[in-house]
Amino acid sequence: MPHKGTTVVDAFVDTASEAQSCQLICVQSIQHCLQMGGAHVEPSHMQLMQDCAEICETAATFLLRGSPHHNQVTAACASVCELCAESCDRFKGDAQMKACAEECRRCAAACQHVAQMRPGGAAVAGLGGVR
Amino acid sequence: MPHKGTTVVDAFVDTASEAQSCQLICVQSIQHCLQMGGAHVEPSHMQLMQDCAEICETAATFLLRGSPHHNQVTAACASVCELCAESCDRFKGDAQMKACAEECRRCAAACQHVAQMRPGGAAVAGLGGVR
Amino acid sequence: MPHKGTTVVDAFVDTASEAQSCQLICVQSIQHCLQMGGAHVEPSHMQLMQDCAEICETAATFLLRGSPHHNQVTAACASVCELCAESCDRFKGDAQMKACAEECRRCAAACQHVAQMRPGGAAVAGLGGVR
Amino acid sequence: MPHKGTTVVDAFVDTASEAQSCQLICVQSIQHCLQMGGAHVEPSHMQLMQDCAEICETAATFLLRGSPHHNQVTAACASVCELCAESCDRFKGDAQMKACAEECRRCAAACQHVAQMRPGGAAVAGLGGVR
8 A cells, every 4th residue: 555645634544444454364364374274273373363353453443433542552553463474474485475464564564653643633523524 | 346356256355345445434434423413423323334334344254254154144234234325315415424325335235246145165265365 | 141131122231241252252262273273273163163253243232232223133143153053063072162052052042032123212222221 | 350360361361351341331332322412422432432342342352362462452452441431430420421431440450450461371272271
C-alpha cells in the first residue's frame, strides 16, 4: 500500500486497510500451513499467525473508529506483525509464507507510524465521513 | 467487487473482500451516526450496523478459510446486509448512509451468490495458496 | 449451564454465556491439537474449531445486543457447533476433545432453542439493563 | 474473578474470563446507552465502550491461546478498561453504568497483573489441557 495520504485521517484509513490485508493473509496462511503439515504446524508458528490475524482486526477497527486510544493497540499490532514475519521467514521457498511475511512487515511499518499519532478533533470528525 | 472471478476460489475471495469492505464502512458509519445524533442514533438503526459489521467479519473469515460450512453464515450475512441497507436508505441526502447502503447491497449480492456454493477439494486447496 | 431462565431475555443471556464458553474451549482446543499433532491437526478438524469459535463469538454478541435479527446467526451457530462436536468425538480417550464436544453440544442446544425466538419490545429493552 | 488461581495458567484463564465478562457488559451497555439517548450517546463515551469490548475480546483469546506475546495486548486492554470505567463513572445513579465501571476496573486489574507475566513452557502446555 502506498502511504500517499498526507493527513492523520488518511494515515488511519490506510493503516486500517493494511491491517485488514494482513488479517486476511494470516487467515489464509493458517489454512495453508494446516495443509502443508510438518514444521508448518509447529504450535509457536501457528499461534503467531492467530495472534497476528486477531490483533490486526482489532487495530483496524480502532483506526476506523478514529479512536484516540489506539496507540497501545497499534504498537502491539506492530510488534506481533514483526514477530509473525520473522516466523514466516523461516520457510524458505514457500511463496505463501513469503507473501505473508511481506504483508506483515508492511502492516508493522504502517502501525508503527500511526502508533505515534493522536487524531485531532477534525481528524476524528473526518473519519466519520465518506471519503 | 472490482474483478469477478470465474472459479469457486475467486468467488470466495472476492466475497470475503466485499465483506471486509462492508464491515469497514459499517464501523465508520456507526461513528458518523454518533456524530450526527438524533434519528441517526435510533437503537434499531445502530444495532443493525453493529450486527452487519460483525456478521460481515465472520463471513469473511469463513470464506478466507475456504470453510465448507459457510453456507448458513453467508446466507445470514446476506440477510443482515439487506436489512442494514434498508435502514440506511431512510436517511435521504446523507452521503455516508448512501455509501453504506450501496456497499451493504453489494455484499448482500456477493454473499447470496456464494451461499449456494460448496467448495470442492481443489477449491479449498487453492484458498491456501498465494494468488 | 442450567437453562433456568424463564423469559426471552434470560434465554438470550444464557445462550450468549454458553456461546462464550464454547468459543473459549474451542480456542483452547486449537492449541491443544497443535501440541498433540498428527490426526489432531488435520485441516478439516482444525477448520471446524476455528469456524466454531468465530460463529459462537458472533452469536453471543447478537444475543447480548438483543438483536431481532439473530435467528439465522444462532441457527448457523447450532449447525457448526454440532459439526464441531462430531469432529471432536473421533478422538476417543482425549479429555480435551471430550470436553469440547460436550460444550459444543450444550451450545448447539441453546442456540437451536433461541433460533426460534424473536425478542419482543420488553425483552429487548430488558437486555440493556443490569440483571 | 471468583477463584484466584496461584499459577500462571490460572492467572491467564481467570483474566480471560474477566475479559469475556467485560466484553459482555460493554456490549450490553452500548445498547443501554442507545436506549437512554442524550449524554449516554456522546461519541467519545460510545467509542470507549466499543474500544473496550473489542480489546477485551482480543486479550481474552491471546490469554486462552497462552500466547507468549500477550503483554502489550493485555497492557493496552488494562488502559482502555480504565478509561472506559472513568467514562461510565460520569453517569451517577445509572446502575448499568455503575456495573460496567466496576467490571472494567476488575478487568483492568487482572490485565495489569498478567501484562507483567510471561508463561513458561509448562504454563503454555497446561493451557491446552482440560482444567
